[in-house]
Amino acid sequence: MKYFSKASSSSKNNASIKIKESEIVFGTTPESADHLPNPAELFLGSFSACILKNVERFSVLMHFEYSTAEIAVNAIRLDKPPRMDEINYELKIYSQDKNLNIDLLKKNIEKFGTIFNTVKSVCSVTGEIKQITE
Numbered sequence: 001m002k003y004f005s006k007a008s009s010s011s012k013n014n015a016s017i018k019i020k021e022s023e024i025v026f027g028t029t030p031e032s033a034d035h036l037p038n039p040a041e042l043f044l045g046s047f048s049a050c051i052l053k054n055v056e057r058f059s060v061l062m063h064f065e066y067s068t069a070e071i072a073v074n075a076i077r078l079d080k081p082p083r084m085d086e087i088n089y090e091l092k093i094y095s096q097d098k099n100l101n102i103d104l105l106k107k108n109i110e111k112f113g114t115i116f117n118t119v120k121s122v123c124s125v126t127g128e129i130k131q132i133t134e
Contacts, residue, residue, distance in 0.1 A: 017042075043084070044073045050115035051091060058108050066095035087119060089127035094134070102129050 009015030014032050017024045027036035037045065048071045055069045069091065076086040091109075093100065106129050110116060119125055 040075070040077065040084070044075055044087070046115050047087065047119055048073050048089075050113045051089065051109055054109045054113050054116075055091070055093065055105070058105055062099070062101065062104065062108075064095060064097040064100040066093050066097065066100070068094040070094075084119075084123050086124045087126075089125075091127065091129045092132050093129065094132045096133055100131055102131055105129060 005017050005019045007015060007017040009028055012029060014036060015026055015028050017026065024042070025036060026042055027033055027038050051071055052069055055066070059066055071089055071091045073087060073089045075084050075088075077083070078085045093102075093105075106127070109129075110120070110125075110127075116125070
């Protein structure tokens with residue numbers, strides 16, 4: 001598989017990434033730090049998207065139903081060299097389904113996620129999945 005995106009920025013302004021029919025605006029200036037995502041946050045967003053896409057994928061393969069999935073991701077950045085060092089996630093799956101096997105789902109997400117595997121090859125990744133039956 002091959003992927004493509006195109007990004008641009010202008011001096012002393014923000015930037016955007018174009019992917020298919022979507023445009024994602026992100027901050028590159030101190031003035032945008034409080035209201036636009038920065039590149040590190042976009043990176044964590046991609047990690048989150050990978051996991052959520054795999055929840056949907058494995059709900060079909062593992063034969064379980066869910067109403068909503070939510071993920072929160074925290075990261076620790078090192079300064080020298082600047083890089084992500086630790087990533088921790090908490091995935092909540094709202095489901096009444098007794099067929100939801102959390103351990104197998106976690107194993108599959110961590111084995112077959114493209115972004116997940118790319119990230120875990122360069123930094124520590126830990127996480128927890130919780131089934132919420134409310």
